[in-house]
Amino acid sequence: MSNLRRGLVGGLASLAVVGTSVGLFLAQAPEHAASEVVVDDTAEILHEPTLRAAVEDVRFHEPTTVALFTSRGGAAAATDDRALNDAVLAHARESRTEWLSADGQTWADDLYIYAVDPEGRLVGTYFGENRKVGQDSQLEIQDATKDDLRAGRWTEGAVVGVEAAAARMNAPFLRTTGGGVAAGAASLATLVASGAYLGVGLRRAGRSREARAEGDRRMAAVVRDAEVTELHARLIPDGTRYGGAMLRRYDDYARGVRELTELSNEARSIPERDYDTKESVARLTAYRDKARALDELDDVIAGTATLLNLDSAWPEVWERETAPLRRDLEAVEPLLGEELPDAARGTAESRALRSFASRELVRLDRMRAELEAGEVTPDDALDHLRATRDQLSSLLDDLAGVVARTFSEDEDEQRTLAEAMRTGRSGHPAEPTIVSTAHPAWTWYAVSSFRSGYSTGTSEVEQARSATSGSTSGYSGGGSFSGAGSSSRF
Template identity: 40%
Template sequence: MTVTAPAPTLSQRTGTDIARWRAAVGLFALMLTLLGGTVASLVATAAPAHAVPPTEITLEDTAGVIYEPQLREQVQQIDFYEPTHVVVFTERGTGTSNFNARVLAYAREHRPEWISPDGQKWADGLYIFALDPDGRHVGTYFGEDRKVSTEQQGQIQDATKDLLRDAQWTDAAVKGVEEGAALINRPWYRHPLLYGGLGLAAVVGGGTAMSVVANRREKRRRGQADLQRGRDAFSSVTMDLEATELNARTVPEGSRYGALVLERYRTFHDRYVELARQADTLSTVDPQTLHRKEPRETARRFADEAQALDRLDDVVAHASTFLNRQTGWQAGWDVQTEPLRDDLQRIADGEAAAPTGSTDEARAPLESFRREAETELDRLGAQLEAESITPDEALDRLSGLRTRLTGLLEQYAAASTAGFATSEEERSTLQTAFDASRRTTPRAHPGSILDTVYEPGHFWTMVAFSRGYSSGRERVETARSAASSSSSSTGYGSSGGSFSGSGSSSRF
């Protein structure tokens, strides 16, 4: 007679599954332990890595964009694995030139000690970080005993490009040296791939949890920053509340601009009461819950509204003082002209430069306007002092100047787009970036009556233009890089002869 064993019960099956899961976890832990022990043993017997500051720091700032005290102080604190002579080199050029060849040419003419005795390589112990702020090149070059792979050269250059696009030249140079120090002659046991097996196992066992923890931590950090931003602004509004109400009563309603400011102020009290209610609610929020969307969004909205009210009370104060010609009205007028004067200074500093293919011709109207506007602002100030024009008339003429600049920037954006974009898709990408930046770039000068009575984006500023162009160009270049196998240049051109030193450059 055949006896059939009874089917296992649910509890028995569950117990078996748990036993198998525990066995698998135990085996996994054993393998991880053995692997970790092997790596630890190898590391323990390896020669120790040294941490040494640069043996020498040479700055060749022919472009005049590096703040030397900051560079030397910060680079001196960077540790290399081997004694290394650090060179930071800057030169102004064009986007179409061979930057590698230019760096080599400069070294041959002015710094032959950067080149090996046989003239074929870069000198031993040398690391050069180079940049061209006009041609928008960044390069890295290495002595034969300090060279890294082409891929790692690209990593170093890429790490600096956000800073370079924001024209933070000194910070970018420090970052380039820091990234180079992390890779030059890195010991084998410091290489990330060595721990690939351990890393993969860790990812399988707990990577998701770590990612969640890191993500929550970052969200909490942003939420706490918004909360503090809002509390600071709300505190400022509260401290000035009585003065703001008094100033609002004295803003002349007969002034067209005064009436517009008062229209913006009409809901100030209701907004403040609502803001106070939000502040009370947020005071009970546990900071550890700010990784959640709802409290985090509430904190962000609270901060934005508090800052908006803080800006508005500044405008009310300046409107009262300037439009009534009260004592100190000159300072109020300075506040009104500050946004335009900032734009004019940025034009003078060359911040409108863009690779349009006809940059000088396209920039000429901006330069001409700058000179005319500076003269007009001085004239307006004198006429206000002489009381030959009213504050409203002065603001009308100031508005006219800013409107003209907006039109010129629109023309310059069109010229820059036509010169840089090579397809309709690229043109659309640049235009979208320009439009977004024009609407959303924060107003940097609180107290401006014109920026308060007109909607965001009514006047286009140099900061918004530069941000829009940089953002759009970055998107276009990212798309181009994805379509190209490589955007890095490693050759020294025909002028380099047989020179074959390690190094490359790329655009930012």
Template identity: 40%
Template sequence: MGIARKALAAMVVLMAALLGGAPAALAVTPTAVVVEDRAGVLDKKTLLPAVQSTDFYEPTKVAIYTYDGTAADNLNAEVLRFARAEHPEWISADGQKWTDGLFIFALDPVGRHVGTYMGEDRKVSPDQREDIQNASKELLRDAQWTDGTVAGIRRGAELINQPWYRSTAFLVTAWTAVAAAVCGAAAWLIVRWRTRVSSRKELARGDASYANVSMDLQVTELNASTIPESSRYGSTVLEKHRTFVNRYNTATEVSNQVHALSRRDLGRRHNLNLVRSYADAAAELDALDDVIADTNALLNRGSTWPAAWDRQLAPFGSDLDGLENLLSERRAEGTSATAAALRSFRDESRHDVERWSAELADGSITPETALDRLRDARTHLSELLKNHADTLIDAYARNDKEAGLMRQEMDSAQAGSKARYGRSYEPSILGTVYPSYYFFSVPSFNSGFNTGVSSVSSARGGATTGYGASGGSFSGSGSSSSF
């Protein structure tokens, strides 16, 4: 660490020398603020004081223009058209650039575009233009038009004519040596420490599951021996059980491996993966022996069958309980016909579940029939969720390409891996008999839709430069992007 201290001291001396000759940065409020809110979405009582009090590095005129366009519009071309028609003073004398000292912030709330344009003495790099636009997008996506506009303008004030010693490039360059000397070693130590902590947590998780399986091993074998093979559900669970002992033996071997790892070994990434695989395998065995017990109790109507039946209902009940939150979220189209169908199904299903339980208790239906009804209800819910997914996609996507991207993410969420969507083995009879993608759950729906929205938003984020055919030879600094 002595080398790191010497490097830090040298950098301090160097920065002091560099900054000693740097001029003081000015703090200048806008020379004028022009608001052309043709879309009628801005609150001027909030907007004007906020913009007028924003400090720029150089005297700057701020112009704000909004209009209602379409997703297919070129906002750059529209801003230039408007300037030529309504504010020719925004354009340089030769008609080729934006006038010096000008910063234009443009917004299309309907077409969902945002744009930034500057005079030649106020222009920034393309990356900085994107930075300014991105500063406003989270608020704009939430329809907070005034706050989003203010956020974009304030970020512009931070970047336009920014002194060299406040620039990101300077700060990165100045601290690179220190980061290499100090942070490199610290980062390595932190990574090893975090990996070791994660390994220990996974080891504890695996040991807890493995202990449960080991303790119940004889009981599990006894439960399996009395499951009726004539049952469709029982026979499938028994197929899973036939591999149970082999999987347990494999987990035992891996357990011996991970417990032989030293403290230092636990800090290595590949060993964390080994410990995690042990924990996952033990957890799945722990869940499967519970399913074997529930299958035996329910199909044979043993003394614990009511609790076993409740555990089979739990995933379906969780989905029904989660529907209202799903339909109340932003962009959830909660007043649509498909949303109404989901609410109606939820209310009807709650009554159905009570009826099935009562009929199962009095012997009117067999456990197999009860499981069939539960399977059919969950299948119906999956179809209703798919229908509602189409409603959401139609509302959010602007074209077939975006719709296809969102459907791909929804499909992936239903069949997706645990690593990406957090899905794992469902510890129930239906979850054992049918593959994980057979039912579309509410959490999977949420994951798929949110991922789809994120993917489409990222695809929309690319900047548009140029002013279209109507722009002619105009080459003023500026660009726009979608939000």
């Protein structure tokens, strides 16, 4: 089915169902600007002009005073879930008594407070008695801000925190979660189904077009270079280790060119109106992947002939061979100096990795000179690149274990991080080099994969912490204050 037909079917199905619900929903839209905007940015993380301008555009269901407060809780806030609650209350009692009710036991009527602690990674929402919402809604408001807060977009997070609260405080039934479920279930289901129906088709068609275009471009290059690639294969010395391995890959290349021709004919037989089907995406993607692999392989075959014979262009081939490894070695220092937790940076494993990277960068430069002087053979130089990769992988494995142990004292969190880094280890980027092509089953640990696994693992741990701690009760710790509000970690 074409995407035009998908759109028509989905649109007609949605129109009748959605119209009535949308009309009622819009009729009850919030219409009040904030009565007052107070910004107490003691942590100095907000851009106040941007924040004020954005909050002034937000509309509330009832006139509301908006207060925005930031605080640096230090190391104590990292372990005390109530640290931000206490900080907001202390600030109100010391500097903003108008935020409190006449008896000082609750927040003042018509008030909403958004607060954040960038050091304790806490975000809080607090409400006057006539503006309060339930605990679930409080956590929903906080959760809405967390993507921005985790990325350090403090001002954007504050705006989202105000918008999300404005939508929930004193909302008519139709604009509450329950009202939305009761009145809009059919509309939502129809919209989602129609949107998904069209969206899937559009995404598939886009992927099909991109795969076809790249496949055609890559195949043209393969066909253009086929004769030259055959000539290069004949020039590869079969008595060398890498020469013999690459000649076996040339046999794969020759078979692959025939397979690519068949895939190309199949791709051309698919009419564009069918690009939105799952089968078309699969067939065109297979065509693209085969063309991409062969286009990269013919370059590697040519480079092998040039390097093993030390022809005039061998220095350029050597640079291409060493470039991925060099990038990884050069990435070690930023990794150890900026990206890992402090506790992992001074370990023996960290020092060993830094020393190895520094030493091998020098060795790569020296090996080029040795190749030029005939003091090392191309086979031995390529073996050294592989050995360096293996040793770098081993050192990164050692460091990954240390990072997991130093990141947290909780064994479950250690396992989560370690598992994410093990998974990331297998996700190294493809490198169409002589060494990786000659050893197609060879795996290694790239610094980029280490970073990716560490980022994923720490994010999973932080999300688990947030889910575990949830929305903390604002002021039920035994004190006399009973204002509505709570905080949670991001």
